[in-house]
Amino acid sequence: MGGGQKRGRTQRRHFKQNRDNVWKHNSNPKKTRPDDGTNNDPNSNPDSIPNQKWEPFISQNPGFEEYYKVQCIVSTEEWEEFMSLLRKPLPAAFRINSSAQFYQDVRMQLENDFMKSLEAEANNEHESEAIRPLPWYPDNLAWHLNFSRMQLRKNQTLERFHEFLKQENEVGNITRQEAVSMVPPLFLDVLPHHHVLDMCAAPGSKTFQLLEIIHQTKEPGLLPDGLVIANDVDVQRCNLLIHQTKRMCSANLIVTNHEAQYFPSCSLNKCSVEISEEEKGELGKSVLQFDRVLCDVPCSGDGTLRKAPDIWRKWNAGMGNGLHRLQVEIAMRGITLLKVGGRMVYSTCSMNPVENEAVVAEILRRSKGTVELLDVSSELPQLVRRQGLKTWKIRDRGLWLASYKIVPKYRRGVILPSMFPSDENCDEVEVSNDGAQEDLMALDSNIGGESISGTITQPSSEIENEKNSENLENIGTSADDDKAAVQTEASNGSASAEAIGDDSKVEVSRFPLERCMRIVPHDQNSGAFFIAVLQKTSPLKEDYKNQSSKNICKISRNMSKNLLDEDQSGTKLSGDVPHDQEPVTTEQASDDSKMDKNQLAALGSKDVGSEDNKEKEKEECDNGEKGHAELNGSKGRLQTQGKWKGVDPVLFFKDEATINSIRSFYGISESFPLEGHLVTRNHDANHVKRIYYVSKSVHDILQLNFQAGQKLKITSLGLKVFERQGSKDGTSPCFFRLSSEGLPLLLPYISKQILSASLADFRHLLQYRTIKFADFVDAKFGEKASELMPGCCVVILGEGKGSADKVEVDASTIAIVCWKGRTNLCIMVSELDGKELLERLSARFGREKGSAREEEKNGDLVIDTVENQELGELNEEAKDIDESKAVSEETVTS
Numbered sequence: 001m002g003g004g005q006k007r008g009r010t011q012r013r014h015f016k017q018n019r020d021n022v023w024k025h026n027s028n029p030k031k032t033r034p035d036d037g038t039n040n041d042p043n044s045n046p047d048s049i050p051n052q053k054w055e056p057f058i059s060q061n062p063g064f065e066e067y068y069k070v071q072c073i074v075s076t077e078e079w080e081e082f083m084s085l086l087r088k089p090l091p092a093a094f095r096i097n098s099s100a101q102f103y104q105d106v107r108m109q110l111e112n113d114f115m116k117s118l119e120a121e122a123n124n125e126h127e128s129e130a131i132r133p134l135p136w137y138p139d140n141l142a143w144h145l146n147f148s149r150m151q152l153r154k155n156q157t158l159e160r161f162h163e164f165l166k167q168e169n170e171v172g173n174i175t176r177q178e179a180v181s182m183v184p185p186l187f188l189d190v191l192p193h194h195h196v197l198d199m200c201a202a203p204g205s206k207t208f209q210l211l212e213i214i215h216q217t218k219e220p221g222l223l224p225d226g227l228v229i230a231n232d233v234d235v236q237r238c239n240l241l242i243h244q245t246k247r248m249c250s251a252n253l254i255v256t257n258h259e260a261q262y263f264p265s266c267s268l269n270k271c272s273v274e275i276s277e278e279e280k281g282e283l284g285k286s287v288l289q290f291d292r293v294l295c296d297v298p299c300s301g302d303g304t305l306r307k308a309p310d311i312w313r314k315w316n317a318g319m320g321n322g323l324h325r326l327q328v329e330i331a332m333r334g335i336t337l338l339k340v341g342g343r344m345v346y347s348t349c350s351m352n353p354v355e356n357e358a359v360v361a362e363i364l365r366r367s368k369g370t371v372e373l374l375d376v377s378s379e380l381p382q383l384v385r386r387q388g389l390k391t392w393k394i395r396d397r398g399l400w401l402a403s404y405k406i407v408p409k410y411r412r413g414v415i416l417p418s419m420f421p422s423d424e425n426c427d428e429v430e431v432s433n434d435g436a437q438e439d440l441m442a443l444d445s446n447i448g449g450e451s452i453s454g455t456i457t458q459p460s461s462e463i464e465n466e467k468n469s470e471n472l473e474n475i476g477t478s479a480d481d482d483k484a485a486v487q488t489e490a491s492n493g494s495a496s497a498e499a500i501g502d503d504s505k506v507e508v509s510r511f512p513l514e515r516c517m518r519i520v521p522h523d524q525n526s527g528a529f530f531i532a533v534l535q536k537t538s539p540l541k542e543d544y545k546n547q548s549s550k551n552i553c554k555i556s557r558n559m560s561k562n563l564l565d566e567d568q569s570g571t572k573l574s575g576d577v578p579h580d581q582e583p584v585t586t587e588q589a590s591d592d593s594k595m596d597k598n599q600l601a602a603l604g605s606k607d608v609g610s611e612d613n614k615e616k617e618k619e620e621c622d623n624g625e626k627g628h629a630e631l632n633g634s635k636g637r638l639q640t641q642g643k644w645k646g647v648d649p650v651l652f653f654k655d656e657a658t659i660n661s662i663r664s665f666y667g668i669s670e671s672f673p674l675e676g677h678l679v680t681r682n683h684d685a686n687h688v689k690r691i692y693y694v695s696k697s698v699h700d701i702l703q704l705n706f707q708a709g710q711k712l713k714i715t716s717l718g719l720k721v722f723e724r725q726g727s728k729d730g731t732s733p734c735f736f737r738l739s740s741e742g743l744p745l746l747l748p749y750i751s752k753q754i755l756s757a758s759l760a761d762f763r764h765l766l767q768y769r770t771i772k773f774a775d776f777v778d779a780k781f782g783e784k785a786s787e788l789m790p791g792c793c794v795v796i797l798g799e800g801k802g803s804a805d806k807v808e809v810d811a812s813t814i815a816i817v818c819w820k821g822r823t824n825l826c827i828m829v830s831e832l833d834g835k836e837l838l839e840r841l842s843a844r845f846g847r848e849k850g851s852a853r854e855e856e857k858n859g860d861l862v863i864d865t866v867e868n869q870e871l872g873e874l875n876e877e878a879k880d881i882d883e884s885k886a887v888s889e890e891t892v893t894s
């Protein structure tokens with residue numbers, strides 16, 4: 001099983017400490033709001049928050065209502081229901097982590113216990129059940145609660161259930177995830193051998209799902225052939241992603257930190273250093289390409305209104321307009337990195353067609369028949385969804401624009417042809433764009449002829465407008481100006497006044513956008529989501545660049561060319577990030593005057609394209625090329641000093657003496673490959689603290705990355721298997737202990753330092769944490785334990801058979817990492833994990849007769865105080881190591 005089939009125990013500590021327990025009370029009472037469903041009554045004052053001044057969220061936004069009415073997002077008859085549900089709090093949902101060892105037990109508890117005991121608690125007109133499995137999610141692994149989190153907290157009769165949710169969340173058996181957010185990975189149709197790229201992955205709930213699928217079918221100790229590369233541009237969010245996915249214990253994961261629109265392809269054909277065909281052959285690939293790509297892009301997020309009601313206040317049409325370009329660029333990069341025959345899912349938690357159908361249409365337009373929008377109407381039939389829209393309109397500064405033709409010239413750098421349903425306008429755009437280019441040149445000359453970094457063609461008049469529009473009064477003025485401009489354009493004959501109300505001029509997309517899926521809240525009491533499933537049917541065409549150029553500014557045109565070149569795999573690879581151009585950043589792309597920096601930050605876009613970043617990108621490019629010659633030698637040093645500053649280097653661990661001592665101490669079978677699979681993040685082999693195991697698939701990508709000059713900025717990878725141990729007495733001959741998360745992978749191959757305990761002794765170990773050899777119920781077990789070498793060891797549960805002699809493991813084996821001291825055995829499992837494991841054993845095997853605490857009082861289990869203290873320190877040390885790791889080796893600090 002390894003990676004993924006069981007989760008470790010101690011390793012979950014830092015995960016827990018680094019995320020809120022979402023089922024606990026809200027630590028920020030200011031954010032709390034009443035749970036009455038509408039919460040727009042300023043006079044209501046919930047009793048639940050004594051002494052707190054409650055400020056209700058506004059749940060009105062006339063602009064929002066007008067926008068979606070015009071877009072016909074739902075029929076007129078449904079409008080009231082749609083709006084009413086948007087104002088109600090989102091019912092909680094969660095997923096059972098199928099990688100957790102006790103996931104079946106958790107599922108049984110929900111099906112057999114809570115579903116029945118909570119029957120009486122169904123409490124609103126939308127639902128007849130208090131909790132229910134989501135019908136479209138496989139194997140009853142995803143659950144919908146007919147309560148919001150606030151209701152769970154307030155209701156006494158739900159207390160036991162609430163406690164259950166808190167504990168299972170804390171130990172990592174369940175993950176809270178919005179129901180609709182679970183959908184995209186299901187449509188990706190991932191198989192265990194697939195190479196999957198999750199382009200915008202943080203905080204990682206979908207990455208977790210992808211890893212679960214990758215690890216689904218493997219036996220203990222075997223790793224799947226596939227892998228997931230999870231990427232996010234935001235450093236802080238990348239760290240969340242790392243902590244989230246750590247619970248998966250996967251050796252098949254790489255976390256990277258790139259702007260997705262420039263995700264490197266690690267093309268060997270671009271390398272400055274010659275690589276022989278033989279070397280390329282050994283690697284099995286000369287460019288990074290994926291079987292599956294998840295493109296869950298940054299978006300305006302209005303599909304999450306039910307759980308993030310502050311969006312009511314912030315929402316404006318410019319948010320979607322501002323993100324469209326970035327979304328297209330990310331999606332096109334995804335298509336470029338996709339293998340022919342591969343599938344890509346494009347998704348957003350926005351309802352806005354500009355961020356959805358318009359982006360999908362642009363992908364199809366640019367890929368010119370090489371990408372198909374799949375009809376997946378027969379997949380997940382129980383998931384209620386609507387067809388995509390074929391027509392929509394653009395709202396810009398108070399104007400409705402039904403066609404690109406009526407976009408005022410000075411807005412044409414912002415409002416793009418690709419935002420509109422029809423691509424007929426694209427031909428006319430060439431002329432119009434010339435105008436925009438003239439504007440840009442004029443602007444360039446205004447600022448001394450230097451080109452503006454990555455800016456969309458934006459005339460100075462517009463910049464002035466946008467500056468002024470901070471002031472609300474000026475927004476009105478600017479909109480009036482725009483109207484006047486449209487009228488002038490129209491009367492000049494360069495545009496027809498196709499504004500709202502003129503239905504005869506409605507544009508309809510030529511693409512089969514009805515195959516897209518939109519989930520709206522009132523269909524199944526959920527949030528809203530948009531999903532499109534695309535398949536690459538052949539390599540992108542040579543003239544893709546020409547075609548796309550009509551819709552995109554000069555900057556992006558260059559980028560399209562580079563992307564295309566990469567797609568002609570093997571023949572015309574022109575390399576990675578197009579460093580000769582500045583990236584179109586979220587911030588720049590979102591240049592609508594009403595979308596301020598705070599809003600962008602709220603979209604999770606901070607750090608994108610900062611000057612610092614851009615400088616680094618240039619530097620990275622240079623150093624990356626140089627780095628190639630020094631494969632895994634001084635490269636680590638180079639990396640920390642130049643390339644990917646602030647990120648620990650990735651190095652294969654090749655210290656044979658250490659590897660041999662580990663193998664021999666634990667009796668790790670020769671059939672388990674260590675060589676070539678061990679990685680560290682420290683270039684000083686003598687001070688390596690943690691050793692990570694990587695699958696063959698990850699190994700191959702690392703090799704390619706080394707060969708290509710370390711294009712990938714890797715923030716985390718693999719599965720921690722060994723940690724340097726700080727034995728106080730120095731008696732253990734092995735310097736490295738096993739880590740809990742790596743144990744499931746190694747377990748089937750370990751033949752030394754491993755014992756099988758009876759159920760009673762296993763329970764006692766979990767309960768008392770340290771037991772003297774003489775105090776074990778099974779004396780033979782105590783004797784065997786005393787004969788182990790001092791240091792790290794493994795105890796497996798022999799399930800009451802008293803089988804100290806025989807150690808047999810299979811997928812269901814329950815095992816813990818322990819420490820053999822001079823007189824006793826101590827577990828290296830956190831208290832919470834120990835407690836939870838005890839409870840699971842009770843649920844499976846029944847409670848132990850007699851209270852162990854009483855036995856303790858009677859002095860049955862006396863522990864050598866001195867050694868106990870020493871072992872306590874060791875345990876503490878293990879915890880410290882876990883925590884420091886998050887800071888030193890896995891946290892991106894750039």
Ligand SMILES: C[S@@+](CC[C@H](N)C(=O)[O-])C[C@H]1O[C@@H](n2cnc3c(N)ncnc32)[C@H](O)[C@@H]1O
Nearest residue numbers: 200201203204205206233234259260296298604
């Ligand atoms: C909708 S969230 C992704 C949610 C995630 N897929 C999940 O299921 O947990 C969008 C993410 O895109 C990231 N992002 C924004 N701009 C990006 C860019 N240019 N490249 C990569 N990631 C980006 C944000 O930091 C944010 O974490």
